[in-house]
Amino acid sequence: MNExxxxxxxxxxxxxxxxxxxxxxxxxxSVVTFFIIAIACVTxxxxxxxxxxxxxxxxxxxxxxxxxxxKNIEATNILKEIVSSNNGTYATLSLFLIIxxxxxxxxxxxxxxxxxILKNNNFEKEIINLIIFKKALFLSDYANESELLASINPLxxxxxxxxxxxxxxxGDFYANKxxxxxxxxxxxxxxxxxxxxxxxxxxARSQLLLISxx
Numbered sequence: 001m002n003e004x005x006x007x008x009x010x011x012x013x014x015x016x017x018x019x020x021x022x023x024x025x026x027x028x029x030s031v032v033t034f035f036i037i038a039i040a041c042v043t044x045x046x047x048x049x050x051x052x053x054x055x056x057x058x059x060x061x062x063x064x065x066x067x068x069x070x071k072n073i074e075a076t077n078i079l080k081e082i083v084s085s086n087n088g089t090y091a092t093l094s095l096f097l098i099i100x101x102x103x104x105x106x107x108x109x110x111x112x113x114x115x116x117i118l119k120n121n122n123f124e125k126e127i128i129n130l131i132i133f134k135k136a137l138f139l140s141d142y143a144n145e146s147e148l149l150a151s152i153n154p155l156x157x158x159x160x161x162x163x164x165x166x167x168x169x170x171g172d173f174y175a176n177k178x179x180x181x182x183x184x185x186x187x188x189x190x191x192x193x194x195x196x197x198x199x200x201x202x203x204a205r206s207q208l209l210l211i212s213x214x
Contacts, residue, residue, distance in 0.1 A: 056082055056090040063094070067101055076103040083113050088121035092131065099138060107142055111135070129160045136166065140173050148173065164190050164200050171207060180211045187211075 059078050066075035082094040095113050098104050104113075114135045118128065136152035148170075155166035171186035190196065190204040 052085075053087065053090075056085055056087050060090055060094060060097075063097070067097075067103075072101075072103055075101075079103065080113070083116060086120045088117075088123055088127075091117050091121060092127075096134065099134070110138060114138075126161060129155055129158075129162045133162045133165055133169075136169060140169055145173075164193055164196060164204075168200065168204060168207075171204070175207065175211055183211055184208060 059082055063075040063078040063082075066072070066078070076098065079094040079098050083091045083098075085091055095117055098113070099110065104110055114131065118131060123131070132151065132154055136148060136155070139148045139151055152166050152170065155162050156170070167186045167190045171183045171190070174180070174183035174186070187204045187208045190200065191208075
């Protein structure tokens with residue numbers, strides 16, 4: 001009796017499922033197809049990202065080899081392409097390599113590359129601050145006070161590990177121009193930062209002692 005009852009319940013459930021499937025066949029096929037396509041698209045996208053990353057890595061290494069071979073034009077062209085790739089890691093490394101090796105000396109061109117990286121990539125906050133500091137460091141060589149202050153302002157007004165470095169940069173900038181009162185202001189602000197790195201503290205203190213005799 002119990003076996004017959006179980007068989008009947010199973011048959012009823014099966015019939016209900018078959019009926020539901022037949023009535024909603026198109027919807028079910030559509031949902032399944034959608035998920036298959038979605039999975040395929042995600043897989044394709046991830047594979048594309050990995051291939052792009054590998055390609056950029058190979059190109060970056062190729063640029064380094066060109067630099068060692070004194071083929072700076074070829075290296076510069078590759079690195080500029082990487083900067084435009086919108087891959088945060090390799091774009092940033094490429095720009096820093098361009099600057100470190102002095103492959104581009106045109107100020108406006110370099111500033112354009114800096115702005116392109118900051119605009120087109122999603123970085124963690126401190127990575128953005130590092131790039132801002134590098135940009136300010138580059139600008140300091142051209143002794144353009146207004147541009148330098150505008151560039152470095154986000155660091156000296158905010159809370160970041162790069163703030164003491166930014167203040168040191170400004171202190172040195174004004175000290176080199178002989179504007180010792182302004183430089184003293186920035187060096188002193190460094191000494192007032194809590195939990196300051198010992199080396200930075202000593203560097204700021206030494207600079208204060210140095211300019212106090214001038």
